[in-house]
Every structure is written in C-alpha cells, then in structure tokens.
Amino acid sequence: MWEKQLKFYDSLVAQCPDFERKGKKMIYTSANGYMFSLLNKAGEIGIRLPKEVGKQFMKDHNTGIYKSHGAVMKDYVLIPEHLYFNTTLLVEHFNKAYQYVMSLPTK
Known part of the structure; x- marks a missing residue:
C-alpha cells in the first residue's frame, strides 16, 4: 500500500518542474526553508496551503486537516x-503549495 502511494506521490511531483521530492524515509517537498507536501507512514498525502485556500479546499473536497506521526500539521490539508x-487538480494544488511557501519569509 505505502509503495503504491509513494509511486503516486512521485508521479504528482514529477509533473511540477519547480521542485523535486526529497527524503528516503520521510518523503516530502520543500522550498524556501519550508516543507509544503508530505507523504506520511500511513500513505496519506498532505499539502500546505494558505489558510483560506486550505479551508476552501477542505470544504470543496470533503476532507480535513492532515496529520503525520499523530501531530496536526499546521496549514496542511x-x-x-x-x-x-x-x-490535474492535484498538480495545480501542489504548485499552489509551492507558490505559498515561496511567498513566506526565507527561513
């Protein structure tokens, strides 16, 4: 199951030319000093979005907050x-997540 999710996650990231997947055991993307997507041990994918965009995404797609290792990930859906x-929709939101962290002050 997890391997299948990893392949799917990698296929999404491969469609985004501005960033690449990182990690071997903890699978994620990051830019500007911030992580913005993550594949947890349960095989769930989360992305970090601006608060209002994230709220709308959760409402539109009947989903909720994202947890990894039992912790709520701030601004992740x-x-x-x-x-x-x-x-197409998922790649669009991966790119929105990237653009969001690029708009934040550099860490």
Missing part, C-alpha cells in the same frame, strides 16, 4: 483518495 483520479 489531507488529499482525499477520491481525488486521486484528478491529477
């Missing part, structure tokens, strides 16, 4: 599996 067929 859970990508629900029912959206996995819509890679």
Whole structure:
C-alpha cells in the first residue's frame, strides 16, 4: 500500500518542474526553508496551503486537516483518495503549495 502511494506521490511531483521530492524515509517537498507536501507512514498525502485556500479546499473536497506521526500539521490539508483520479487538480494544488511557501519569509 505505502509503495503504491509513494509511486503516486512521485508521479504528482514529477509533473511540477519547480521542485523535486526529497527524503528516503520521510518523503516530502520543500522550498524556501519550508516543507509544503508530505507523504506520511500511513500513505496519506498532505499539502500546505494558505489558510483560506486550505479551508476552501477542505470544504470543496470533503476532507480535513492532515496529520503525520499523530501531530496536526499546521496549514496542511489531507488529499482525499477520491481525488486521486484528478491529477490535474492535484498538480495545480501542489504548485499552489509551492507558490505559498515561496511567498513566506526565507527561513
């Protein structure tokens, strides 16, 4: 199951030319000193979005906050599996997550 999720996550990141996947055991993307997507041990994908965009995403796609290792990840939303067929939408939101962290002060 996790390997399948890793392949899917990698396929999404591969469609985004501005960043690449990092990590071997903890799988993530980061830019500007901030992580903005993550694949947790349960095989769930989360992305970091601006608060209002994240709230709208959760409402529009019937999903919630993202947790990793039992901790709530600030500003992250859970990508629900029912959206996995819509890679165009997911890639768009991965890019929005990237643009969001690039707008933050450099760490």
